[in-house]
Amino acid sequence: MTSVTAAAESASKTAPSSKKPRRFLRGEEITAWWFVLPSFALLLIFVFYPMLQAFVISFQNYNLVGSTRSFIGLDNYKSLMTDRDFLASLRHSFHFAIVVIPIQTAISLGLALLIQKKFKLTGLFRTLYFIPVVISTAVAATVFKLIYNKEFGILNNVLKTLHLPTTNFLSNPDTAMNGVIMLGIWKGVGFFMIIFLAGLNNIPQDLYEAARVDGATKIQQFFRITLPLLNRTTAFVVIMTTIDAIKLSGLVFVLTSGGPNGATETAVYYIYKMAFQQMQMGYGTAAAFILFAIVLAISLVQMRLFRNAEH
């Protein structure tokens, strides 16, 4: 509460000399602080304090089970740099991200273009495309686990009908990540379709009419009008997709538990395993910081690239 009274005091000192508005502003200021206080307290306790704490813990050897806790400097970071499992988990996250970013972005833009023009069934199609977004991660992963099942999953059924070789996606280390990728895209496209749709609706229609008068084809219109004017939306979608993809964890937890043979163990899964199964709190948090730094760096580079594209 000291902040409230301090703010009120400094208000009374610096407020202009006319008496009435000053008291009025002071009352408003106190009320304002009361209104902000609950969420501000939550912000400090559950976001900023843990962030500082995380920074401190990442320099410690902190084991919750043995209740050991000692400062070890950069040792966590140093050993992570040569930790094969951690580096492999980063590779898996990047594998997922590099495949998902272009495919998912292209499909969601495609879907948005398909349903942009209003006709009778637009609403229905939009709802159908969006439904996977509402399905919870655990349920989606569970159902896909069955769909991939070699004996009775429908995916192999379809493959068989098309005379393609059947496979149990998830038990083969070489293909398991593809299983995760397909599920990720299935669940992700609808969300970004909506964002693209909003972006498309912001493009003035008369630009297209002018282009048509000038004899531009649909394809020319797409590359000369739609894509350039959609640049900010695309930037947002690509950056968000990148962040989400690199931080992938939930789907992997349920679909593969990181298996087979660690082939789908992503960085966040590794962090969870270190911190909450092996109880190496310091080591896990240091890994989280490295991941955070990587994600931040990539986002900044992407922002730069999209801004350059705009000019």
Place this chain on the structure above:
Amino acid sequence: MNRFASIAKYTVMTVLAVISIIPILWMISGSLRPYEELFKYSSSLNIHLFVPVQPTLANFKEVIFSEGNPFLRYIANTLFVAGIVTLLVLLVNSMSAFAFAKLRFRGKAIVFALFMSAMIIPGEVTLVPNYLLMNYFGWLNSYKALVIPSMLSVFGIFLLRQFFAEIPDEILEAAKIDGASMTRTFSSIVLPAAVPPMITLALMTFLGNWDSYLWPLIVINDEKKQMIQVAIATFSSVEGTDWSKILAASTISTVPILILFLFLQRYYIQGITMSGVKG
């Protein structure tokens, strides 16, 4: 040519729509059939891949009333937690959004910037310290750990602030002159004017909490208190073989949410559009 193009377009749209919903339809139909049937008709593409031959509700009965996996209880737990979190999120964040939109106070710009900067702090980094904090408060294995840290929604503040800012100042001035306190003005003028964004925030918060998996997995140990998503995930790895029961459990946890979404989808979509505007 034009006709051909539009037929092609419809075909593509339909195929994509089928891919979007087939897993869900398959889940629902699988939950309605006996275990043996799941295998029997799966060797080739035929109508019974989706239409049960002998429809049964036995899977649901077993899943709901079984002693080992009382799914009704998990659903009740999750409804309780997600419901309370939603109410508190609406209250706490609408209050500060109002202050940011309409009240004058020193340090407003800085405090608001602090809130917005929290959007880039990833939950993965603060996971361990937050767990330790719960441990320190003695909230592990209690719903306090699920409810209290979830009460803050920076996105909610951002969303509501924009709607509150559009309320004309004259109305608030008039209320003040009539002697209404700020709290009174807030609850009887500002909130009623912001029902649509409040529904958006409520829906997004509720679904987010209904879906939450990692945090409850970490902070809740007592099986009886567990949330639905963790229960489903555990069930599908433990009972590894009884797939039709797993499908039934997934179905009961999904269908109510789907219905809720179908009725309120325009609010949900509005919320996503807003999150895109931010970028």
